[in-house]
Amino acid sequence: MASGRGATFLLLLFSLSCVSLSSLPLTEASxxxxxxxxxxxxxxxxxxxxxNFLSKIFIDGLIDIVDLNLVPYGNARVASNGTITCQHGTNECLLNTIEACAISKWPDVKKHFRFIYCVEKLVVAHTYTEWETCFQKTGLESKAVLDCYRNGNGQKLELSYAAETDALQPPHKYVPWVVVDGKPLYDDYEKFETEVCKVYKAGDQPEACKGLLDVTTLPLKVKEQRQVCFADGLASSPKLISFTA
Known part of the structure; x- marks a missing residue:
């Protein structure tokens, strides 16, 4: 079982997925x-x-004004024969594809994010080989996702994500690459909530936006070294992590 903040977050997100995607009227949701x-x-x-950052929008309510699109491909490369090579090796290719399948099979963002959050929390803890436990932890059925991976549909999803990523203008230089309303945030990606609040014009500002927009009185900070994975090299991995049949 998950513990601490992770378990609390998964429980909250599970309850949210049982209600409608948004409480906003259709005209505002669009x-x-x-x-x-x-x-x-x-x-x-x-x-x-x-x-640590993106998950907050499911807690503070900003998800109600956001159309979130997750693209698990990053700095991978596609060879002429359609083979995909991932920056951090075959383990990453597997997990990229598994998360792509989760997005496809559970289109409700509150459902597939619950699973992705669980997997990425294991990555942070350096225990990502236990990623299959996220089906049990989130209460989500594994069959559709694993079938998607095994029957080749996941590969097709990754190739479509490759085309989407390669078509970015301006081209992405590294990941995470966060885009708000069509504009990349570059290395200020952790401030994405502020940018979302600046852009949102459909109605009253959500409660979560209060305090985010008044930053003129804050002292300037020295820009820290970019916390990113640059698209300038590929790593190798000795073997593919397996999963149960």
Whole structure:
């Protein structure tokens, strides 16, 4: 069983997935802010962003004004024969595909994010080989996702994510690559909530936006070294992590 903040978050997200995607009227829901995350599963900075930052929007309510699109491909490369090579090796290719299948099979963002959060929390803890336990921890059925991986549909999903990532303008330089309303945040990606609140114009500002927009009085900080995985090299992995049949 998950423990501490992780268990509390998974329980909260499970309860949220049992209600409608948004309490906003249809006219307002159609004006949600587009929030996109281009990432790869074993980049430690992507994992930390998902677990420590992105998950907050499901707790503070910003998910109600956000149309979240997760793209698990990152800095991978596609060969001429369609083979995908991932920056952090075959383990990452497996998990990228598993998360792509989760997104496809559970289109409700509150459902597939619950699973992805669980997997990425294991990455942060350096125990990602236990990723299959996330089916039990989240109460989600494994068959559809594992079938998607085994029958080749996951590979097709990854190739579509490759095309989507490669078509980015401007091109992504690293991951996590966070885009709000069509504009990349570059290395200010951790401030994505503030940018979402700036862009949202469909109605009254959500409670979570209060305090985020008044930053003019804050002292300037020295920019820290980028916490990213650059798209400039590939790592190797000795073997593929397995899962049960």
């Amino acid at each position: 004006k949600k802010v587009q929030l996109e995350l281009y990432y790869e599963t074993l980049c430690p900075y992507c994992s930390r962003f998902i677990v």
